[in-house]
Amino acid sequence: MTCLISLSVLLLLLQYPLSSLSANSEGNALHALRSKLSDPNNVLQSWDPTLVDSCTWFHVSCDFNNHIVRLDLGNANISGTLAPELGQLHHLQYLELYGNNIGGKIPEELGNLKNLISMDLYDNKFEGKIPNSFANLNSLKFLRLNNNKLTGSIPRELTHLKNLKIFDVSNNDLCGTIPVDGNFGSFPAESFENNQLNGPELKGLVPYDFGC
Numbered sequence: 001m002t003c004l005i006s007l008s009v010l011l012l013l014l015q016y017p018l019s020s021l022s023a024n025s026e027g028n029a030l031h032a033l034r035s036k037l038s039d040p041n042n043v044l045q046s047w048d049p050t051l052v053d054s055c056t057w058f059h060v061s062c063d064f065n066n067h068i069v070r071l072d073l074g075n076a077n078i079s080g081t082l083a084p085e086l087g088q089l090h091h092l093q094y095l096e097l098y099g100n101n102i103g104g105k106i107p108e109e110l111g112n113l114k115n116l117i118s119m120d121l122y123d124n125k126f127e128g129k130i131p132n133s134f135a136n137l138n139s140l141k142f143l144r145l146n147n148n149k150l151t152g153s154i155p156r157e158l159t160h161l162k163n164l165k166i167f168d169v170s171n172n173d174l175c176g177t178i179p180v181d182g183n184f185g186s187f188p189a190e191s192f193e194n195n196q197l198n199g200p201e202l203k204g205l206v207p208y209d210f211g212c
Ligand SMILES: *[C@@H]1O[C@H](CO)[C@@H](O)[C@H](O)[C@H]1NC(C)=O
Pocket: 040, 041, 077
């Protein structure tokens, strides 16, 4: 009996630092995110760095193990750029940042968010390329990047995303041809409109980055 109790105490002691460590690295990621954003409407006011548990902050949702699974900051009038540390939120399922004034490049580190189901970055001021690393987001169902200032071609690797249901890159400045492989065969033309894209690629005839 004593042995059993001391074993469970030992297990508790072993577990505690591990879970608090991961919670801290997620909290640190949010601090990094916060530090690069400007927030005139004070929607991030509750993001108090002196509170250890970022699960109590507004617009942040956690699972039962205190891992951050949602960031809901749509239509919040925030500007600035995205910190690469966002890629450390390994349990994140929903990244909702649509309808803001966020600019700069989309960090390639977002390709580390293996549990991500939905990434909504539409209606912002993002520039630069769609990261190739997004091809690692195997859980992704919704990827909306429309109404930004993105350039370059659509990474061909994205055609490997088996779960992707909605893909929208309309109203950007993308070039090259529109992929036809994988789920891209089923995305409507509206998902690609208002770019410098050339219509569905005729494989073997024209390189996919033709016109870039
Ligand atoms: C958004 O923020 C700007 C300041 O950057 C402010 O002038 C404007 O009124 C805000 N818009 C809304 C809808 O709150």
